Amino acid sequence: MSASGARSALLAGGCAILLSACGGDFNIQNVDIGSVVKNVSDLRPVQEPEEIEIGRGVAETLLGARPLLDDAELQRYVNSVGLWVARQSERPELPWHFAVNDSDHVNAFAAPGGYIVVTKGMMRQLRSEAELAGVLGHEIAHVVQKHHLKALRKNAAMNLLGTGVAAATAESRHAELVQQLAGPAKELYARGLDKADEFEADRMGVVLSARGGYDPYGLPAVLQTLSAADQKDAFLALLFKTHPSPEARIEKLAIGMGNRFDGFAQAPQNASRFEQATRKLRLASQ
């Protein structure tokens, strides 16, 4: 067996153990994981419209945990920063949507096709627009590299895009997709991506924010903030479970960035525009 074959077999085994340990929560006990994993390399590429529909399904699941924050001005602001950074990427024409959800937990999520959610708790940790651009740049990189899509495809239920869904209408097809996707999506977002994907998103995220003209040290500054927090704080538990430590991320970014960005020392951080846009958040928290 080749090294990659051995890795696939290990992955399949790990997947099966995870799913059986999760019991009824994920509702995909009837999927024949072995046969699907065997066929993964034969799966046709996921076309962009399908990717966007998968992302829509994942977004429904993420918003099932917490709804959007009711603050139209802030949502528009986050979309402005987000789209400006996303336009600097290799996928500028995706239908990008950014949102702040109503959660005190500190986290941010990307879903396939250009859906990005930042928690209210994360917004409160940030000090400037450059820091927000760094966080969004990291999430945009996950979408550009299709990290979640690839991770979901490794999972059994993604076979549904091949032949599994044969419902009559687009809406009933989508409903079936969401139902089949919910378990694997929850499992993925609770477990997290490979750490290599997170480091890649970090080093792409700083470049995306630099391409947008921002001070590219926004993301390292956020990681420094997170490194100061109590690593056992419940509001950080999911972030810390699903990502490498902030210290490890800062160190790897420092190696990668070196002195290549020293010419950006005067680049805008836009702290005052950020403060203006987030003033309701700050009024609501003590």
Next chain:
Amino acid sequence: MKRFAAALVLAAAGAASAGESGYVPKAAELRDQPVATSRVVARIDAGRPVELLLRRGAWVQVGSGSATGWLRLAEVRGGSSKPVSGAGAKPARPIKRSDSGIRGFSEEELIVGSPNQSEAAKFRGLGVDARQAASFARAANLKSRKRDYLEMDEYMPEGGPPPGFFDE
């Protein structure tokens, strides 16, 4: 000229670190300007606390005892230094939370939630177009620039990965 440079520093610097505490995990040299070739004003021992004053690009202005100067961001950690033995949690920067009940997004809440179509429809209604994003950027003097991604081999230090690089 010097005064002009100082004004630029103030204009670009993020003030918001002010008052936060940090420490240096390794011995570091405090410089009088955010420039690698500038004069060393003090040496700080590993584990010593510093006060974070300003951030400017790769540099953070810190106060250490009676000295003030600049360190590279990667030389500074937030919070307090961890005990060498590893026992005990480091004093933490508190996470700000809602004043009226906690709104979670824990692993449990993620797993028990049901897909929410109406919120997702609202989500798809959020967004700006490219023209609006460009105008938003212009208003803050943000200029798009070409920049290559950091390749993996660039991401490594000379001489290959440090010990433990892949152990995270």
